[in-house]
Amino acid sequence: LHSAQLLITCLLLCTFSSCLSSKPNFVIFFADDLGFGDLSCYGHPTSLTPNLDLLAAKGLRFTDFYSTSPVCSPSRASLLTGRYQTRSGVYPGVFYPGSIGGLPLNETTIAEVLKPLGYATAAVGKWHLGIGSNGMFLPTKQGFDEYLGVPYSHDQGPCHNLTCFPPDVKCYGVCDVGVVTVPLIHNENIKQQPVNFLELEKAYSDFATRFITTSAKNKQPFFLYYPAHHTHYPQYAGSDAAGRSLRGPFGDALLELDNTVGNVMATLQKTGVINNTLVLFTSDNGPELMRMSRGGNSGLLKCGKGTTYDGGMREPAIAYWQGFIEPGVTHEMASTLDIFPTIASLAGAKLPPVMLDGFDMTDILFKQGKSKREAMMFYPIDPNEKYGLFAVRLGKFKAHFYTQGASHSASTPDHDCPGSASFVGHDPPLMFNLEADPSERYPISLKDRPDVQAVLEQIRTIKAQFEATMVFGESQISKGSNPNLEPCCNPDCSPKPSCCHC
Template sequence: MKSPLWILCTLLLCGLLLCNVTAADSSTKPNFVFMMVDDLGIGDLGCYGNTTIRTPNIDRLALEGVKLTQHIAAAPLCTPSRAAFLTGRYPIRSGMAAKGRMGVFLFTASSGGLPQEEITFAKAVKGQGYSTAVIGKWHLGLNCEESTDHCHHPNSHGFDYFYGTIMTHLRDCQPGHGSVLHHVHVHIPYKALGIGLVSLVLLHIRGTITVTRKVVFVFLVLVGVFVSLFGVLLYTFPNLNCFVMRGAEIVEQPYTSENLTQRMTSEAIEYLERNSQSPFLLFFSFIQVHTGLFASPLFRGKSQHGLYGDAVMEIDWSVGQIMQTLERLNLKQNTLVYMTSDQGPHLEEISIHGEMHGGYSSIYKAGKSTNWEGGIRIPGILHWPGVLPAGKVIDEPTSNMDIFPTVLNLAGASIPSDRVIDGHDLFPLLQGQVQRSEHEFMFHYCNAELNAVRWHPPNSSAIWKAFFFTPDFYPQNSSACFHTHICFCIKPFITFHDPPLLYDLSRDPSESTPLSPDTEPQFYSVLKVIRAAVSRHTQSLKPVPIQLSPLQILWKPWLQPCCSSLSQLCRCERDHQIDKLRH
């Protein structure tokens, strides 16, 4: 019989061995660095064919890694696309798809946001010992019932650390660039208001129906109050919506944008240095190149494409700084880097001086807010030396939702079994273990409306794409919706198609000529298969609260974040990154 001392020593030795094995397992877990640019066009990068904007650092990523040429955003707008990226699920499954015109959050004091029931890749890997951070743009909500509950804050979705903006960067945040709210006048029923006022006056004069002067006066007062409130909203919008947070604290309100990319880059470098000894996941979400455009003095005037090109060059510089930091910290060989955009370029964006401030979709049709290829085909670059082949190009359909299962599998986390995950693990395709994407069908939503479907049949090179409706462009030979500032997916801004428009992207990637029964013998059989897939997909959807309903996106004063009193117009400057740049 063994002595108690021998048993005790044996247990201690086993414990030490177990700790060492656990530590070894932890140390071999890969790190993740994801970089997402806002509104970057696939044609803006040298590695995707651009010859006039210098992007050497991003091009090097593609040269040393894998480049996806048919990488698709799950939605053509910021908020739903980012929700899909984080969760691996179509936005409609989480309620992050709007029913109406407004498909994104426009106020930080809205009550909608990514539901806490959703599992992000950050939340999933935290259980595997990862440190997690998001630096930059969030745009997935903040509060629910009061100004400090932070129910939709990144910290509530698995991110240990946050430095950035809750909202998107708008021209209101950039002094001298005008206001995005000026476009609201397109939707004000001036004609109806005018007719109503004239009708009241005429009825009062003729006495046909009793309309007193008091009624006319009340009508004018109500119109005056509406106009006054709109003016106040324009004046206060930058202070209330353009601020930087570090964690739960507002550190600058309103923010100075021209040095924002440099500050974010510095913050990312500091995060990597602090967490270099343990596995980490960093989501670097660029504020650029969304309207209103900005670039730091170091890059202003350096490109051939005005402020937009300058901003793209600054992004490339930032990517280079992050990659240099990974190399300096000896992390490059154990880090999966992913570079992308949240959707296509905003072709409708025109500055107050009449300059085009959008990106380039290359050969692809249209841009942001549409499900034409220019709106959803995005850069997709994955880099991991020694693990992923260098210089490989993949033309199979992939999705930004694929990052979710890819990350979970690499980190050793279980894929959730209580919900539909629409993404697929990319690694077998990236490493050449398989030659075909697992995405046979892709469903392209415009807000909550199913707009188009992509079908890549097994054992076929064809990639069919059917449109049930399309946006009305203006002028008709253009690819932009200038009259609405952004393409909408509701009447009267769209045209329905019966039968649907059908394209074969393998032969017509520019979607220039729709097929017909006369030009394509498989026309009706292809549409039959697609309609059957739509039916199965629709049956998989479960009713969920809509987070982008008019009530949820409405500005609510009691939810307004403010670093000082409202009487001081929410002003403060507490960001140590500003002091670092000054010195």
């Protein structure tokens, strides 16, 4: 066997933590509102994403990778905890600047299982899992040593007077009014409010590369979680990306994210840790089609953000580990839920004593093997115990028990996508073969199809078994908001906004 193959075989026969001279590092890029059809390596003709294309060419590209929610906060909670958002209470919808609740502190994050093993941990970008009183829900209270970012979506504040592109192109739209302008927080202190969009991505990139460089210099294993604002509305970009893509504002924002991916990869190479680092890239949910050309593209998938059709939750995903992951494409089913147990397995970390919904992906990553994931469950924006799952995918088949459109997916000619497509229960459920019909256009008739009827019975059984284990956590978002909790600059912050409640 080739020496590299021998090493891979060794790693697969024992734990990574015992075989490697040092524990592996982990970098997660988590894009925002990026659709299945938005990257060049996923077929978009005018997106400029050379660094992600290279990552995909040299790594493993997924065709059947899912988030757990068609909106932001729940999907982030699931990635970091390996549990469906219904268990942690991060539903319905998303957190706002003055939200009282947040990701419960008794939930265990990836950062928290790595910290006891000596990992340096950092988060940079869009947190969107709550701030709370005295910053009680910020990343620094959830296992991260350091944080730099806007703690929620960058449209959750007035933006009509802010500059999104140089030299002074104002942001498109008005964003949320009646709340404070978006702040830039370092750890638990506000450094800038409103944030300067033209310099924001550079600040994030510099933070990420410094964190990697420092960790490598200290010979300390690290975990970098980078939930980007790109490509969420309103798009923005600094001088290095503005006007440089063929796709307009969305393409420029995507290029700016791609530039950061390139900077991080170059830093991994420069510091000599690239052979000991697993890099993962995916997105939180599908594109916001209501924004039209500024809202992303779900490719051939049906609908987008806000819906439980595949366009709302099936995401581009890439895994890269130089020397260990062979280049290729996998059609195995996987999810953001699977990132937590995979990282824990590779690091030799102890799993928390709670029910996890993820599965170890090491067979997929290193053996080009089969997924341990039998099924994928689809909850809507506003899940509840009465209706439970809206859809279930088993193998190549997906059954929709309920369907509903969403305002996020307006402006498409498909009448099933916008908010005007009201809630409908289906008995029997709508059945689709996603291998033959990934666009979910042609429901399979159960008549004279005993094979499909048998699959549906399996799906019903899996659904019932899963829902029997689901204990809904107290809804954190239903706790409401308090304007006094909206983040406000301290006296030293510059510029100091006039709309702070202090």
